[in-house]
Amino acid sequence: MFGLKSSDIGIDLGTCNTLIYIRGKGIVINEPSVVAVERGTKKVMAVGEDAKRMLYKTPGNIIAIRPMRDGVIADLESTEKMIRYFITKILPRYRFIKPRMVIGIPSCITEVEKRAVEESAYKAGARDVTVIEESLAAAIGADIPIFEPAGHMVCDIGGGTTEISVISLGGRVVTNAIRLGGDEFDEAIIKHVRSVHNLIIGEQTAERLKIEIGNASPDKTIEKVEIKGTDAITGLPRRLEIDSVEVREALKDPITQIIDEIKATLGQTPPELAADIVERGIVMTGGGSLLKGLPKLISKETGVPVILAEQPLDCVALGAGKYFEYARGIDNTRSIYDSLNG
Ligand SMILES: Nc1ncnc2c1ncn2[C@@H]1O[C@H](COP(=O)(O)OP(=O)(O)OP(=O)(O)O)[C@@H](O)[C@H]1O
Ligand SMILES: [Mg+2]
Numbered sequence: 001m002f003g004l005k006s007s008d009i010g011i012d013l014g015t016c017n018t019l020i021y022i023r024g025k026g027i028v029i030n031e032p033s034v035v036a037v038e039r040g041t042k043k044v045m046a047v048g049e050d051a052k053r054m055l056y057k058t059p060g061n062i063i064a065i066r067p068m069r070d071g072v073i074a075d076l077e078s079t080e081k082m083i084r085y086f087i088t089k090i091l092p093r094y095r096f097i098k099p100r101m102v103i104g105i106p107s108c109i110t111e112v113e114k115r116a117v118e119e120s121a122y123k124a125g126a127r128d129v130t131v132i133e134e135s136l137a138a139a140i141g142a143d144i145p146i147f148e149p150a151g152h153m154v155c156d157i158g159g160g161t162t163e164i165s166v167i168s169l170g171g172r173v174v175t176n177a178i179r180l181g182g183d184e185f186d187e188a189i190i191k192h193v194r195s196v197h198n199l200i201i202g203e204q205t206a207e208r209l210k211i212e213i214g215n216a217s218p219d220k221t222i223e224k225v226e227i228k229g230t231d232a233i234t235g236l237p238r239r240l241e242i243d244s245v246e247v248r249e250a251l252k253d254p255i256t257q258i259i260d261e262i263k264a265t266l267g268q269t270p271p272e273l274a275a276d277i278v279e280r281g282i283v284m285t286g287g288g289s290l291l292k293g294l295p296k297l298i299s300k301e302t303g304v305p306v307i308l309a310e311q312p313l314d315c316v317a318l319g320a321g322k323y324f325e326y327a328r329g330i331d332n333t334r335s336i337y338d339s340l341n342g
Contacts, residue, residue, distance in 0.1 A: 103117060
């Protein structure tokens with residue numbers, strides 16, 4: 001009665017942000033993956049943006065949780081409550097028509113975690129649940145022509161995970177995923193400030209430093225920002241001015257790990273497809289790819305052009321939402337591809 005087709009929804013269940021895409025409507029939910037629950041009763045007090053405001057600042061009886069942290073379903077119950085909350089928020093009509101859901105999740109999560117996501121989605125009211133790898137969804141969302149008989153590389157750097165895939169003829173040829181992303185960038189900054197300046201800072205301050213003055217590639221202009229934290233020795237609050245050179249130094253380790261993983265993936269790619277990638281470039285998605293100078297550095301280190309997707313933060317949700325339009329093609333071409341390989 002409302003057009004059954006519109007009951008397909010795509011979800012990017014990220015460790016940092018949850019996005020929901022509905023065909024014909026676009027992105028209808030884009031909120032932090034955070035749930036605030038009452039201690040003891042586990043009653044949900046807030047979800048998303050409202051809950052994030054409580055993170056790190058909660059009074060004793062309320063705890064704010066990031067249920068998807070590090071790609072792990074740390075807390076199944078709150079994951080389910082979070083999905084259910086977002087679904088009911090946008091789709092009161094689904095009291096009558098249960099939606100089909102396509103959910104993008106990192107490929108490094110375990111079978112148990114994958115089943116936990118599926119179960120959460122069914123409990124939240126899905127009629128049918130398809131779980132797909134984040135990088136495949138990202139590739140579809142970034143408008144990469146994945147059905148071409150040519151190699152395409154997509155690198156999605158999220159909050160908790162980085163996933164690199166080579167796709168050809170609608171199927172993944174190589175996929176590598178590591179549990180490392182933008183959150184580790186923040187942690188590296190926290191560690192650096194503590195060990196070099198004896199100053200303890202919070203995750204939000206570290207993230208602000210990363211976004212405001214972080215730069216993976218050396219730059220002529222040096223930017224500075226004033227931060228506040230707690231002195232590790234005196235325990236008193238203190239201000240500190242920190243510059244972009246120092247932030248780059250702090251980020252070296254996690255960035256090197258990501259670049260090593262990209263190099264390893266290129267090394268595992270069949271030569272003909274690698275030749276395509278050299279020509280077409282690596283497409284980057286996910287919030288972590290927005291770190292200034294990162295695409296440039298990856299290009300310099302690998303010798304391959306790097307293209308930042310148009311909406312890096314939206315690609316997985318867009319791709320999950322469009323998955324059904326592609327699904328037939330993915331199955332067909334996969335069998336062609338498989339038969340080509342004997
Ligand atoms: N302009 C920016 N510069 C650097 N980092 C950024 C920027 N904007 C967002 N980020 C980082 O991107 C990360 C979130 O990205 P994203 O929303 O793609 O993750 P996610 O999909 O929730 O996580 P995952 O894919 O690992 O499950 C955070 O670490 C955030 O700090
Ligand atoms: Mg993601």
